[in-house]
Amino acid sequence: MNMQKYAATRLKSQFYKLxxxxxxxxxxxxxxxxFGYNILxxxxxxxxxxxxxxxxxxxxxxxxxxxxxxxxxxxFLWEKWLRSMTYGKMLLCMIGSYSVVYLIVAFWSGLLTxxxxxxxxxxxxxxxxxxxxxxxxxxxxxxxxxFWLLVVLATLIVLQVNDKYGPSVFxxxxxxxxxxxxxxxRIFMFLDMRSSTAIAEQLGEEKYFNLVQDVFNDVTAPxxxxxxxxxxxxxxxxxxxxKMKHGLSQANCLNCFFEVQKTLRRKAPxxxxxxxxxxxxxxxxxxxxxxxxxxxVVKRDIAFSGDVLNTTARxxxxxxxxxxxxLFSKVLLERLIPPLNGFTPQKIGDMPLxxxxxxxALYTVSL
Numbered sequence: 001m002n003m004q005k006y007a008a009t010r011l012k013s014q015f016y017k018l019x020x021x022x023x024x025x026x027x028x029x030x031x032x033x034x035f036g037y038n039i040l041x042x043x044x045x046x047x048x049x050x051x052x053x054x055x056x057x058x059x060x061x062x063x064x065x066x067x068x069x070x071x072x073x074x075x076f077l078w079e080k081w082l083r084s085m086t087y088g089k090m091l092l093c094m095i096g097s098y099s100v101v102y103l104i105v106a107f108w109s110g111l112l113t114x115x116x117x118x119x120x121x122x123x124x125x126x127x128x129x130x131x132x133x134x135x136x137x138x139x140x141x142x143x144x145x146x147f148w149l150l151v152v153l154a155t156l157i158v159l160q161v162n163d164k165y166g167p168s169v170f171x172x173x174x175x176x177x178x179x180x181x182x183x184x185x186r187i188f189m190f191l192d193m194r195s196s197t198a199i200a201e202q203l204g205e206e207k208y209f210n211l212v213q214d215v216f217n218d219v220t221a222p223x224x225x226x227x228x229x230x231x232x233x234x235x236x237x238x239x240x241x242x243k244m245k246h247g248l249s250q251a252n253c254l255n256c257f258f259e260v261q262k263t264l265r266r267k268a269p270x271x272x273x274x275x276x277x278x279x280x281x282x283x284x285x286x287x288x289x290x291x292x293x294x295x296x297v298v299k300r301d302i303a304f305s306g307d308v309l310n311t312t313a314r315x316x317x318x319x320x321x322x323x324x325x326x327l328f329s330k331v332l333l334e335r336l337i338p339p340l341n342g343f344t345p346q347k348i349g350d351m352p353l354x355x356x357x358x359x360x361a362l363y364t365v366s367l
Contacts, residue, residue, distance in 0.1 A: 013224075013225075014075050014076065017071075017075050017159065018067075018068075018071045018072060018075050021067055021070075021071035021074065021075070021155055022064065022067030022068060022071055023067075024067075024155070025063050025066060025067040025070070025071070025151065025155075026060060026063045026064060026067060028063070028151055029059055029060065029062070029063030029066075030056075030059065030060065030063075032059075032147075033055070033056060033059045037052065037055075054116075058109070058112070058113055061109070061112070062105060062109040065105050065108060065109070066101075066105045066148070069101050069104065069105060070098070070101050070105075070152060071155075073097055073098070073101055074152065074155060074156055074159065075159075077097065078094060078097075078156060079159065079163075081093055081094070082160070083217075098149060098152055099145075102145055102148065102149075103135075106135060106141070106144075107131060107132075107135065110130075110131035110135065111127060111128065111131050114127045114130050114131055115127055118130075172302065178292055178293045178294050178302050179293075179294055180293065181291050181292065181293030182291070182292055182293065183289055183290070183291055183292075184243075184289065184290065184292055185244050185287065185288065185289050185290075186241050186242060186243060186244065186247075186287065186288075186289075186290055186292075186304065186308070187241065187242040187244065187247035187248075187253045187285065187286070187287040187332065188231075188239065188240070188241055188242075188285070188286055188287070188304075188308060188309060188312045189228070189239070189240040189241075189242075189253060189256065189257070189283050189284070189285045189312070190237060190238075190239055190283065190284045190312050190313050190315075190316040191219075191237065191238040191239075191240060191257070191260065191281050191282075191283045191316075192236065192237040192281060192282055192283070192316055193212075193215065193236040193237070193279055193280070193281055194279075194280045194281065194282055196235070196236045199211070199277065199279075202276075202277075203275060207275065211271075211275050211279065212236050214271075214274075215236075215264070215279050216233065216238065218263055218264065218267055219238070219260045219263060219264070219281075221263070222256060222259035222260045222262075222263050223238070223240055223256055223260070225259070226252045226253075226255055226256035226259060227242060227243075227246035227247070227249070227252050228240040228241065228242055228246075228247075228252070228253075228256050229241045229242065229243075231304065239309075240256065241304065244287070244335070247287075248335060248336055248337055249337075250341045251336055251340045251341040251343055253285055253328075253332070254285065254326070254328070254336075254340070254341075254343055254365055255341055255343075257281070257283045257285075257325075257326050260281060261280070261281065261325070264278065264279055264280065264281075265278070280325070281325070282316060282319035282320070282324075282325050282326065283316060283319070283325070283326045283327070284312050284313065284314070284315030284316025284317070284318070284319065284326075284327050284328070285312065285315070285326070285327070285328035285329070285332055286308055286311050286312040286315055286328065286329045286331065286332055287308065287329070287331055287332045287335060288306060288307065288308030288311070288331065289306060289308065290304040290305060290306035290308055290309065291304070291305045291306060292304050292305075310355070311329070311353065311356070311360065314353035314354055314355065314356065315327050315328070315329060315353065315360070315362065317354070318351060318353070318362065322348055322351075322362075322364075324348070324364040325364075326364055326365060327348065327362050327363070327364055328362070328363055328364075328365070329360055329361065329362060329363075330360075330361035330362070330363065333345055333363055340365075343365045343366070344365065344366055345363045345364075345365050346363060346364050346365065346366065347361070347362075347363050348362045348363060348364055349361070349362065350362075
């Protein structure tokens with residue numbers, strides 16, 4: 001995945017989030033309008049100067065504009081601020097930017113409303129003056145401001161939870177897919193940092209922790225864009241899982257490793273300057289059936305259980321012995337669909353694995 005494709009994939013993901021925010025906010029706005037209109041109708045206070053479709057259309061247009069501006073603010077700014085600012089500074093910036101966007105949307109909504117009601121030019125001083133006076137005197141403005149602030153914060157929380165669990169995992173939670181344990185076939189990768197013990201001794205605890213944090217931040221994007229799901233972080237190791245169709249498609253389960261390596265090489269000058277080293281990974285990849293289901297009470301999660309996890313860990317542990325960066329099983333190779341996206345598998349041999357009675361045919365791969 002070259003830089004242009006990487007950037008395009010990331011942009012596509014951001015616009016996908018933005019489109020969902022716009023749709024969700026229009027839906028919330030229409031519901032708000034529906035309940036408000038019914039209350040007015042019960043008290044016989046429905047305005048008679050314009051048909052109800054006029055007010056509904058104005059409401060939808062306003063929420064569309066709010067979705068585009070506010071959603072862009074959340075996706076392109078706030079999510080970045082969450083990763084780079086302290087919570088106090090981030091909160092102030094969020095409230096300030098939200099207030100600016102709210103006033104812009106409210107002003108333009110009022111401008112269009114007065115334009116259609118008076119037939120004066122859109123930027124006529126009387127129209128702008130009337131809108132400003134209306135906003136200054138609007139009794140419902142504080143409640144509307146707070147209502148949409150809650151909607152915006154709820155949207156941000158949903159996006160953060162989605163990022164925490166991963167897009168498909170969060171969806172599975174909502175749908176209750178794993179409420180009852182189920183057996184399914186998956187691909188697993190154990191991605192482990194090379195020479196981690198020596199690096200930890202060299203850097204010390206605090207600096208090593210910062211290194212792991214930076215590395216995990218940098219390799220997340222290649223994992224996500226390879227359709228992988230981050231199952232667990234175990235020290236300096238990442239356990240990645242794929243549903244079969246996603247992992248086999250374009251050899252994503254193998255491509256992921258090389259995209260991670262490319263990302264770290266691209267960031268090599270930064271790591272060299274900050275830590276005096278360039279991190280590298282080794283990986284073991286295998287596939288098989290696991291039991292998957294929700295586990296825990298206070299901190300619920302989706303857990304996988306099965307021999308495939310142990311076997312994958314043992315495969316990864318052979319990388320050092322065999323002098324390769326990535327190893328995968330013949331079982332996985334037989335499931336991959338040729339052509340393998342430019343990869344050339346090379347057989348290592350039938351290898352004994354610790355704790356296993358039978359040998360496992362292992363392969364490595366190069367581009």
